Amino acid sequence: MGLEDQAAVKRVADEHGSGVVVLLGTPDAESTQTLAQTVVAGDPSYAGPLAGVPLGLPVLHVFEPEIKDQVPADVYEAQVALMEMSLDREAILGGLREARRVATTS
Amino acid sequence: MPDGVAASVLEDRIERHGATPLLGVDGQLLGAVLPAHEEDDTLTGQVLLENLACKATAALALRHLLARPGAVATEKVRYVISCGEEAVGDRYQRGGGNLAKAVAEWAGCTRATGSDVKAFCCGPMHSLMIAGALVQSGLYDDVVVLAGGSLAKLGMKFQGHVKHAMPIVEDVLAGFAAHVGRDDGASPMLRLDAVGRHEVASGSAPLAVVKALYTEPLARVGLTLLDVDRFSLELHNPEATEPAGSGNVPLNNYRTLASLAVIEKLIERDGIEAFVRTRGMPGFSPTQGHIASAIPYLGHALRGLTDGGLTRTMFTGKGSLFLGRMTQLSDGVSLIVERNPRRSNGGRAWSFEARR
Amino acid sequence: MELRGKKVIALGERDGVPGPAVAECARRAGAEVVLTLTACYA
Numbered sequence: 001m002g003l004e005d006q007a008a009v010k011r012v013a014d015e016h017g018s019g020v021v022v023l024l025g026t027p028d029a030e031s032t033q034t035l036a037q038t039v040v041a042g043d044p045s046y047a048g049p050l051a052g053v054p055l056g057l058p059v060l061h062v063f064e065p066e067i068k069d070q071v072p073a074d075v076y077e078a079q080v081a082l083m084e085m086s087l088d089r090e091a092i093l094g095g096l097r098e099a100r101r102v103a104t105t106s
Numbered sequence: 107m108p109d110g111v112a113a114s115v116l117e118d119r120i121e122r123h124g125a126t127p128l129l130g131v132d133g134q135l136l137g138a139v140l141p142a143h144e145e146d147d148t149l150t151g152q153v154l155l156e157n158l159a160c161k162a163t164a165a166l167a168l169r170h171l172l173a174r175p176g177a178v179a180t181e182k183v184r185y186v187i188s189c190g191e192e193a194v195g196d197r198y199q200r201g202g203g204n205l206a207k208a209v210a211e212w213a214g215c216t217r218a219t220g221s222d223v224k225a226f227c228c229g230p231m232h233s234l235m236i237a238g239a240l241v242q243s244g245l246y247d248d249v250v251v252l253a254g255g256s257l258a259k260l261g262m263k264f265q266g267h268v269k270h271a272m273p274i275v276e277d278v279l280a281g282f283a284a285h286v287g288r289d290d291g292a293s294p295m296l297r298l299d300a301v302g303r304h305e306v307a308s309g310s311a312p313l314a315v316v317k318a319l320y321t322e323p324l325a326r327v328g329l330t331l332l333d334v335d336r337f338s339l340e341l342h343n344p345e346a347t348e349p350a351g352s353g354n355v356p357l358n359n360y361r362t363l364a365s366l367a368v369i370e371k372l373i374e375r376d377g378i379e380a381f382v383r384t385r386g387m388p389g390f391s392p393t394q395g396h397i398a399s400a401i402p403y404l405g406h407a408l409r410g411l412t413d414g415g416l417t418r419t420m421f422t423g424k425g426s427l428f429l430g431r432m433t434q435l436s437d438g439v440s441l442i443v444e445r446n447p448r449r450s451n452g453g454r455a456w457s458f459e460a461r462r
Numbered sequence: 463m464e465l466r467g468k469k470v471i472a473l474g475e476r477d478g479v480p481g482p483a484v485a486e487c488a489r490r491a492g493a494e495v496v497l498t499l500t501a502c503y504a
Binding site for chain 1 (some may be wrong): 311312313314316335351352353358362363364365366368375378
């Protein structure tokens with residue numbers, strides 16, 4: 001994640017305090033895991049404003065069934081369905097699970 | 107080339123005049139780029155180097171284009187459109203532009219003028235469309251669309267390559283030049299009646315974007331996705347992006363297109379792989395950006411649409427305008443390039459060059 | 463996790479689900495979107 005984007009996420013998280021949740025639209029397992037880890041446990045590349053700064057934010061992905069269930073069907077169809085079909089959903093959710101696992105064990 | 111200077115001169119320029127050092131692979135000082143102005147940070151050595159690299163690679167491509175047998179005569183090139191990603195100007199006009207004219211000058215196109223089209227990675231598609239419209243209108247008979255390489259994109263994904271102990275593969279500055287001219291009875295045709303556009307109101311919902319770029323323009327002329335033999339989309343080589351964690355962008359884009367075909371009931375869901383394999387291609391552009399955006403396939407398409415078995419190809423560029431922070435929007439343009447209905451052997455008005 | 467009432471940071475990807483699309487989903491699920499970003503070849 002770019003340094004400016006990291007700074008923006010940190011600023012917003014600090015500003016709003018509790019109740020902040022990250023929702024991802026990443027296209028593959030690796031980018032999902034990396035981004036999820038960054039906002040939970042800090043920047044894995046140790047380069048940005050989030051280096052060593054664990055925000056501990058809950059991370060979700062729009063492909064998760066529990067998220068899909070909360071979005072009106074026609075909205076999901078227009079905004080997400082096409083990418084859900086073309087991308088590897090299972091791999092992406094796997095990446096998310098792995099990031100969550102790493103975050104709870106570190 | 108002029109004579110070189112002593113190392114002490116280089117060091118003086120770097121230390122006391124703000125020159126940007128040029129270092130060799132082993133760290134040896136090879137040269138320096140002087141700024142054009144002491145205070146203007148849009149004319150630093152770094153900026154000038156970027157702009158020169160772009161100019162040089164664009165001009166090289168243009169000279170190759172003009173040197174091909176049967177190419178348009180240099181003096182018949184009256185308008186040049188440059189769609190690179192550099193910003194030529196000074197502090198009072200940072201992106202003043204018209205690198206096109208500087209390139210035309212260097213390539214000896216004495217009767218040309220030109221302008222730059224700036225549209226992020228979608229620049230080339232916008233430029234080809236505009237070139238087609240200029241020729242169609244009768245204003246010009248021969249327009250050249252070109253672009254030089256982006257210095258900033260050299261080694262862009264280097265961290266991933268170093269991490270995996272592989273060579274830094276983005277080591278190419280690419281340029282291209284394409285001649286757009288009047289119907290010669292043989293060259294493939296640009297279909298100006300079927301230009302696909304991502305409009306402001308199209309929004310960023312992925313389904314709406316692909317409908318604007320594919321469904322709508324094809325339907326406008328009575329066609330579907332299945333009437334296109336080959337699609338040329340983002341063609342960045344995944345060998346550069348995958349080690350860096352950025353995935354395989356061409357494959358993602360082709361799978362998205364195939365998914366649209368499923369949604370439109372043109373193919374079954376299990377037909378996605380075949381669609382991708384037969385109508386797509388592996389990414390093979392050595393760098394990201396405007397050059398990788400559909401353009402690398404152009405020469406191959408032209409060959410396929412003349413001597414080969416292709417009837418219709420479709421090129422799509424996408425621009426990440428949001429990176430400039432002036433909008434959250436993306437952009438996209440698609441163009442259909444078809445076999446000339448009166449196609450006979452020989453005769454080409456198109457050329458494509460990519461040079462290291 | 464329920465999105466309703468939460469403050470969402472929407473992190474999209476140009477070649478995945480773009481930021482504004484993620485944000486729209488969050489909004490329609492009852493969340494407030496406090497930041498929308500779209501990465502390009504992140």
